[in-house]
Amino acid sequence: MSSSKEAAAEERNWLDLPRDVLCTIFQKLGATEILTRAQGVCSVWRAISKEPLLWRTIDMRNLGDIGLDFHLLAMCHRAIDYSSGHLLHINVEYFGTDDLLHHITHSTSNLRSLRLACCYQISDEGLCEIAEKLPQLEELDISISNLTKDPLEAIGQCCPHLKTLKFNMEGYRRPHIECDEEAFAIAETMPGLHHLQLFGNKLTNEGLLAILDGCPLLESLDLRQCFNVNLAGSLGKRCAEQIKELRLPCDPTDDYPFEAEIDYGSLDEDYPSGISDIDFLSDDDYDYYEFSGGSDFSEYDDDHPDYYDHF
Amino acid sequence: MSEIDMAVIKPEMMKPYIWLETSDGSIQQVEQEIAMYCPLICQEIIQKGMGSSKNCAICLPQRVSPATLSLILDYCHFHQVPGRSNKERKSYDEKFIRMDTKRLCELTSAADSLQLKPLVDLTSRALARIIEGKSPEEIREIFHLPDDLTEEEKLEPLKNTTDDPRIRLLNRLYAKKRKELKERERLKNVEAEEEHVDERSVDDLLSFINGNDGDPKGVKTSKNKKKNRRKKEQQQKNSSLKEASEVNKEVNGQNIRHQSAEADRIAETSNSHTEDVFAHREFDDGDIDDGIDPALKEKIDREVEDFARRLNSDWPERMQELLSSGQERKTILFTPNGNSFLRRNA
Numbered sequence: 001m002s003s004s005k006e007a008a009a010e011e012r013n014w015l016d017l018p019r020d021v022l023c024t025i026f027q028k029l030g031a032t033e034i035l036t037r038a039q040g041v042c043s044v045w046r047a048i049s050k051e052p053l054l055w056r057t058i059d060m061r062n063l064g065d066i067g068l069d070f071h072l073l074a075m076c077h078r079a080i081d082y083s084s085g086h087l088l089h090i091n092v093e094y095f096g097t098d099d100l101l102h103h104i105t106h107s108t109s110n111l112r113s114l115r116l117a118c119c120y121q122i123s124d125e126g127l128c129e130i131a132e133k134l135p136q137l138e139e140l141d142i143s144i145s146n147l148t149k150d151p152l153e154a155i156g157q158c159c160p161h162l163k164t165l166k167f168n169m170e171g172y173r174r175p176h177i178e179c180d181e182e183a184f185a186i187a188e189t190m191p192g193l194h195h196l197q198l199f200g201n202k203l204t205n206e207g208l209l210a211i212l213d214g215c216p217l218l219e220s221l222d223l224r225q226c227f228n229v230n231l232a233g234s235l236g237k238r239c240a241e242q243i244k245e246l247r248l249p250c251d252p253t254d255d256y257p258f259e260a261e262i263d264y265g266s267l268d269e270d271y272p273s274g275i276s277d278i279d280f281l282s283d284d285d286y287d288y289y290e291f292s293g294g295s296d297f298s299e300y301d302d303d304h305p306d307y308y309d310h311f
Numbered sequence: 312m313s314e315i316d317m318a319v320i321k322p323e324m325m326k327p328y329i330w331l332e333t334s335d336g337s338i339q340q341v342e343q344e345i346a347m348y349c350p351l352i353c354q355e356i357i358q359k360g361m362g363s364s365k366n367c368a369i370c371l372p373q374r375v376s377p378a379t380l381s382l383i384l385d386y387c388h389f390h391q392v393p394g395r396s397n398k399e400r401k402s403y404d405e406k407f408i409r410m411d412t413k414r415l416c417e418l419t420s421a422a423d424s425l426q427l428k429p430l431v432d433l434t435s436r437a438l439a440r441i442i443e444g445k446s447p448e449e450i451r452e453i454f455h456l457p458d459d460l461t462e463e464e465k466l467e468p469l470k471n472t473t474d475d476p477r478i479r480l481l482n483r484l485y486a487k488k489r490k491e492l493k494e495r496e497r498l499k500n501v502e503a504e505e506e507h508v509d510e511r512s513v514d515d516l517l518s519f520i521n522g523n524d525g526d527p528k529g530v531k532t533s534k535n536k537k538k539n540r541r542k543k544e545q546q547q548k549n550s551s552l553k554e555a556s557e558v559n560k561e562v563n564g565q566n567i568r569h570q571s572a573e574a575d576r577i578a579e580t581s582n583s584h585t586e587d588v589f590a591h592r593e594f595d596d597g598d599i600d601d602g603i604d605p606a607l608k609e610k611i612d613r614e615v616e617d618f619a620r621r622l623n624s625d626w627p628e629r630m631q632e633l634l635s636s637g638q639e640r641k642t643i644l645f646t647p648n649g650n651s652f653l654r655r656n657a
Contacts, residue, residue, distance in 0.1 A: 017416065017419060021420070021431060024432070024435040028439035029443065033443055037442065037447060038450070040447040040460065042457050043460060
């Protein structure tokens with residue numbers, strides 16, 4: 001008799017955990033684990049896995065396997081349904097689509113942060129269409145995509161609370177391309193920005209200056225792999241004064257989750273005659289462009305030897 | 312504890328020890344400073360002035376046994392000491408939660424009832440780690456949970472929020488499977504009824520028992536029939552399993568290289584416990600064939616069968632492998648433009 005009592009107690013232990021404790025455990029499991037494992041265990045767990053408050057944050061990372069995209073997309077749709085309008089933060093890697101964005105904004109208008117990494121199926125039009133349905137958005141992270149300035153403009157105009165923007169690309173020096181469109185879009189439409197990461201962007205000093213003028217509240221700025229920016233002289237000085245936390249174009253990329261500085265083809269491919277843009281640089285520029293040591297701030301270093309202590 | 316709370320404590324209440332009563336009625340004396348790390352005990356002392364003597368011991372919640380209280384006090388004793396580094400605390404926590412699952416569950420429950428959030432977080436994380444990477448069957452075994460999900464629940468369709476033809480096909484597949492389940496259930500009921508109802512007269516039965524005029528092989532024949540039917544079903548099942556594990560081909564111009572938990576459901580019999588990946592939506596079983604031209608129905612059926620064949624059945628294993636590899640896994644992937652690699656630190 002006592003043994004059966006013990007067995008019953010043992011069974012009761014787990015199921016007797018209060019609902020909020022089970023929710024805490026499920027939160028630590030993560031979306032994919034809940035949807036592929038925990039949900040199929042028993043009716044109690046199934047009910048908890050449908051708890052809307054459990055789905056305030058949906059973190060759906062694809063671990064690099066293209067083959068899982070379809071399943072993750074399906075699971076993500078389900079997770080959004082479960083959130084029942086409580087969704088605040090969502091992270092989608094590789095499998096995002098325009099349809100998924102529509103589903104998100106159809107489900108909630110209170111989204112605070114949106115991260116889309118390597119979502120090549122998301123189009124400018126798709127993101128522009130949903131921009132007006134994200135009035136509470138505070139954080140947007142678009143890493144490695146096919147997107148242009150258009151969705152940035154739309155987001156800037158429709159999301160007045162936006163404080164953090166990450167618009168990251170693959171960093172490369174060659175072929176040499178300059179483009180300030182995204183920088184101008186940010187400067188014109190996002191005056192409330194506090195944190196900006198433009199990894200691998202093709203902006204020039206002109207674009208950077210526009211950002212510094214247009215975003216007076218900017219506290220942190222990440223310009224790693226932005227090889228068209230030359231922070232020597234007055235621009236560097238201004239960055240140091242205005243920005244509390246600055247990451248320079250040639251700073252280490254250890255904490256960046258994607259491949260950094262990729263060269264598309266050799267110099268000879270880009271310049272059949274064997275002449276590259278490096279040949280046209282002045283001695284001063286050459287020093288900065290070719291060597292990523294410490295000459296970026298040469299003019300400024302002399303006056304303020306302790307400049308780097310700020311970072 | 313805040314300064315305001317401290318100010319409320321009267322001098323006579325500031326005793327170095329307090330008395331606590333656990334669920335089994337046993338009373339023990341505990342250092343007040345340590346015990347007050349638990350918000351619930353802290354409230355009892357400050358607001359009600361309890362615990363100052365054995366007679367007015369603080370009654371702890373039902374879920375706090377003497378054994379778990381001892382563990383909780385050890386935890387509090389370590390963490391209430393000021394000046395410890397995060398590294399020290401982390402190291403202690405890691406060692407502290409090295410215990411069997413049953414005790415971990417009890418500890419989580421007790422910590423929750425004492426409102427000791429840091430410990431609830433710690434034990435919850437430990438329990439989550441136990442669950443991670445395990446199949447539903449394994450989880451049920453570890454935590455003694457019932458297998459009470461119905462087949463219907465395991466075959467829920469996905470809301471077709473996208474125009475993905477694969478989702479449409481999956482829903483058709485699910486609906487078909489559900490229809491088969493219902494049909495099987497109906498046949499079972501009919502069979503059961505047939506077995507129970509015996510309309511032969513007593514004389515007939517007696518003559519059958521005595522072996523007169525009756526066919527002694529009557530029952531045996533039906534048994535053999537059943538055996539043959541079962542054999543046939545088994546063969547069909549095996550062939551469908553083979554089909555499901557065949558290499559994928561193109562579906563609507565897309566190469567579905569990935570594997571699917573759904574394929575398991577399609578291929579295996581209805582009592583398989585597979586992952587429930589899709590959301591329940593209004594999806595009428597009648598969608599399959601009601602009011603459809605027979606030729607079109609045949610075409611759709613062929614398409615669905617073809618789709619089932621193309622889905623491999625080892626997706627859950629691969630998913631498990633990917634999930635369990637966790638942080639250490641680094642994968643390299645081609646980007647769509649075909650000329651660059653991305654590194655993922657998963």
